[in-house]
Amino acid sequence: MKRIILIVVAAMTLAACNNSKPNHTNAAHTAKEDEETSAATDKTKADTAGVADTTAKTVVTETAAKTKTDAAVAKDRSFEEVYSAYFELKDALARDNGQTAQQAAKKMQAVVAKIDATKLETATAAAWKQYQRKLAFDTEHIAGIDENGHQREHFVTLSKNMYALLKVVKPEAPVYYQHCPMYNEGKGAHWLSKQKAIDNPYLGKSMPTCGSTVETIQ
Structure with missing residues (x-):
């Protein structure tokens, strides 16, 4: 009888051990799954944060580039207005039209005055500071009189300074630097034109x- 009782107790103990082992294994497995899920979540958060940071940096870079491009476009347009007014003045002198030359000079004077050197790139700003007053001086004199002789005297120095400016701030389209050998008793003078064909303003x-x-400047 005692032997039977011992066998029953042993069997019950073995069964209890077998029942507790799967529970331990299941708990460990569940803990591992939780750990893996947490790690995956952390990685997803990190990846999301990385993407957001990269996106933010890209937006900042693109915005800065666009701002710089917009500023460059605005600058180029301002100088193109100066060049356009100069060509109008040149054409008026080539037609011996003093009054039209006056109007073109006034237009050029206005666009020259509105360009702010502090908003330009370093090299362009340096050139503009050097030539802005000179251009303003000659356009003021040409605008103040409709007599072609005096207008052409100032057009000589205006063209000289415009040439120097164009060498720094390139035009959108080719500009032709041309020479008249006979002006001022054979001393000659230069001018700028957007057409290669000669149309002498002197x-x-x-x-x-x-x-x-x-x-050819381009």
Whole structure:
């Protein structure tokens, strides 16, 4: 009888051990799953944060680039207005039209005055500070009188300074630097044109095709 009781007790103990082992295994497995889930969640959060940071940096970079591009476009447009007004003045002198030359000079004077050197890139700003007053001086004098002779005297120095400016701030389209050998008793003078064909602003209608192209600026 005692032997039977011992066998029953042993069997019950073995069964209890077997029942407790799976519970321990299940608990460990569940803990491992929780740990893996937590790690995956942390990785997802980190990846999301990384993407957000990269996106933010990209937006900042693109915004800065766009701002710089917009500023460059605005700058180029301002100088193109200066060049356009100069060409109008040149064409008026080539037609011996003093009043039209006056109006073109006034227009050029206005666009020259509105360009702010502090908003330009370093090299451009340095050139503009050097030539802005000179351009303003000659356009003021040309705008103040409709007599072609005096207008052309100032157009000589205006063209000289415009040439120097164009070498720094390149035009959108090619500009032709041209020379008249006969102006001012053979001393000659230069001018700028957007057409390669000669249309002399110094001799006007008397000798419109006198001269040659000496350089193309682009």
